[in-house]
Amino acid sequence: MNEHRIQHLKNGINKDGQYVLYWMQQAQRVHYNHALMHAIEKANDLDLPVVIFFGLTPTYPDANRRHYQFMMEGLVEVKRLIEKCGMTFIFRVASPETGVLEYMKDAVLLVMDDGYLRHQKQWRKHVLNEAHRMTLSCGIDLVDSDVIVPVRFISDHAEYGAYTLRPKITTWYRDFRDFKRLPDVMNKALLCLPSDDGLDDINGLLDALSIDQTIQPSTMYHGGYLEASQRFSTFILDQGNHYIESNDPSKNLTSKMSMYLHFGQISSLELLDRLLVAQSQGQMDGPSLDAYIEQLLVRRELAFNYVTYQKGYDQFETMTEPWAYQTMQAHDLDYKPYLYSKQQMIDAKTHDVYFNAAMKEMVITGYMHNYMRMYWAKKIIEWSPSFKIAYETILSLNNTYFIDGRDPNSYAGVAWCFGKHDRPWIERTIFGKLRYMNDKGLERKFDIQKYVSQIDTYSR
Numbered sequence: 002m003n004e005h006r007i008q009h010l011k012n013g014i015n016k017d018g019q020y021v022l023y024w025m026q027q028a029q030r031v032h033y034n035h036a037l038m039h040a041i042e043k044a045n046d047l048d049l050p051v052v053i054f055f056g057l058t059p060t061y062p063d064a065n066r067r068h069y070q071f072m073m074e075g076l077v078e079v080k081r082l083i084e085k086c087g088m089t090f091i092f093r094v095a096s097p098e099t100g101v102l103e104y105m106k107d108a109v110l111l112v113m114d115d116g117y118l119r120h121q122k123q124w125r126k127h128v129l130n131e132a133h134r135m136t137l138s139c140g141i142d143l144v145d146s147d148v149i150v151p152v153r154f155i156s157d158h159a160e161y162g163a164y165t166l167r168p169k170i171t172t173w174y175r176d177f178r179d180f181k182r183l184p185d186v187m188n189k190a191l192l193c194l195p196s197d198d199g200l201d202d203i204n205g206l207l208d209a210l211s212i213d214q215t216i217q218p219s220t221m222y223h224g225g226y227l228e229a230s231q232r233f234s235t236f237i238l239d240q241g242n243h244y245i246e247s248n249d250p251s252k253n254l255t256s257k258m259s260m261y262l263h264f265g266q267i268s269s270l271e272l273l274d275r276l277l278v279a280q281s282q283g284q285m286d287g288p289s290l291d292a293y294i295e296q297l298l299v300r301r302e303l304a305f306n307y308v309t310y311q312k313g314y315d316q317f318e319t320m321t322e323p324w325a326y327q328t329m330q331a332h333d334l335d336y337k338p339y340l341y342s343k344q345q346m347i348d349a350k351t352h353d354v355y356f357n358a359a360m361k362e363m364v365i366t367g368y369m370h371n372y373m374r375m376y377w378a379k380k381i382i383e384w385s386p387s388f389k390i391a392y393e394t395i396l397s398l399n400n401t402y403f404i405d406g407r408d409p410n411s412y413a414g415v416a417w418c419f420g421k422h423d424r425p426w427i428e429r430t431i432f433g434k435l436r437y438m439n440d441k442g443l444e445r446k447f448d449i450q451k452y453v454s455q456i457d458t459y460s461r
């Protein structure tokens with residue numbers, strides 16, 4: 002593994018420790034999991050078993066039944082595979098940063114996977130602080146497995162746009178194709194440690210949790226590595242060579258990997274490796290491969306750079322560029338012919354059939370094509386009383402309905418609609434210098450009626 006993935010947060014070794022503990026949080030998978038690989042290597046060096054802890058908090062920011070269901074579908078698989086490999090899996094219904102402390106006392110070393118959102122950083126900081134406060138002797142290592150090139154390695158500041166990140170990341174990413182295979186576990190002792198039930202009946206478990214139950218699970222997308230992996234194989238086979246045309250929402254040419262990446266159920270590095278193998282076998286051509294790598298490596302990792310360095314990435318006042326605030330201030334009181342409430346939007350009751358179709362797709366399936374996400378958000382700007390209200394409406398709908406919501410890509414994607422990582426355009430009413438999109442553009446570029454007809458077949 003490239004050593005830049007690992008941060009040694011706390012030195013030390015608990016000589017009386019009985020296992021190496023891995024707190025699984027962001028990387029909810031066995032395949033291509035660098036943190037798990039590190040934990041196994043350390044345990045093998047000491048001839049100790051590996052214990053994996055997962056804490057399920059009912060108060061995860063903005064999460065609802067749809068998100069929990071998807072996550073738990075993945076976790077059931079993870080547990081089975083971990084036990085098959087000879088490791089102990091502990092599942093607790095508890096906030097993870099407090100739940101894990103109980104198991105640290107007997108650990109030689111704690112390995113944490115890295116997470117880039119604010120609350121994820123706070124959780125890891127809390128664990129580190131508590132370890133010092135409780136004078137625990139175990140060491141703590143933080144391992145990145147969520148991006149291809151660790152954010153702090155590639156840049157120490159907020160990148161202005163894809164064009165500033167691209168040259169750096171395309172120079173370095175080959176050095177981070179660093180996952181060979183998971184080592185065999187040497188000491189396969191299964192430990193009897195306190196653990197909660199529930200993974201054999203996730204519906205029962207989730208019914209009993211005090212979470213927002215109103216947003217139903219997607220009937221179209223199901224969680225888990227196997228599902229992700231199968232979908233990606235099909236994507237390479239059927240769509241991969243046409244990905245260059247995937248901007249068109251009427252063609253089903255995207256991979257639908259964002260939700261699996263969001264929950265760490267599949268690794269972006271694995272996707273990259275599989276694409277490069279497909280190319281070497283002649284299954285994927287150069288332009289389509291380059292186009293996919295641009296999204297997966299440059300655009301996705303730009304979002305991770307954004308949430309790392311833009312402190313107020315989720316607040317209207319602090320999420321975009323000075324030029325964008327200037328133009329929004331100048332146009333905030335412009336006359337708007339249409340104003341819709343959030344509920345009218347959710348109910349797809351606007352005059353715009355394309356917006357309504359996109360909204361319906363989002364509410365029913367938990368997914369929306371990238372081009373329609375841009376269009377959808379721009380319409381909300383056009384139909385809201387102010388830019389701030391528009392921002393809050395977009396982010397709230399985004400994080401409520403998308404399975405991949407609450408992701409670095411959510412905050413960067415929404416901020417992009419307000420000028421972040423974009424540039425000023427010709428000034429116009431309502432939008433000022435922010436990029437504008439209209440229905441005529443959709444009609445000119447795509448067979449957009451076909452998209453509407455497809456969505457019409459979905460029922461709530």
Ligand SMILES: Cc1cc2nc3c(=O)[nH]c(=O)nc-3n(C[C@H](O)[C@H](O)[C@H](O)COP(=O)(O)OP(=O)(O)OC[C@H]3O[C@@H](n4cnc5c(N)ncnc54)[C@H](O)[C@@H]3O)c2cc1C
Pocket residue numbers: 247254255256257258259260262263296297298300301304369370371372374375378399403405406407408410411412414415417418
């Ligand atoms: C207003 C708005 C809101 C968005 N909200 C989210 C969100 O909540 N969660 C989320 O994951 N993405 C979000 N995006 C980014 C993008 O739309 C999705 O990642 C993409 O549509 C996911 O579909 P896919 O996996 O089929 O993509 P594919 O086209 O198959 O792309 C493969 C992967 O590349 C990455 N990618 C693709 N497009 C983008 C992009 N524009 N920016 C960054 N990475 C990209 C994703 O990881 C994606 O899974 C948003 C974009 C906008 C404009």
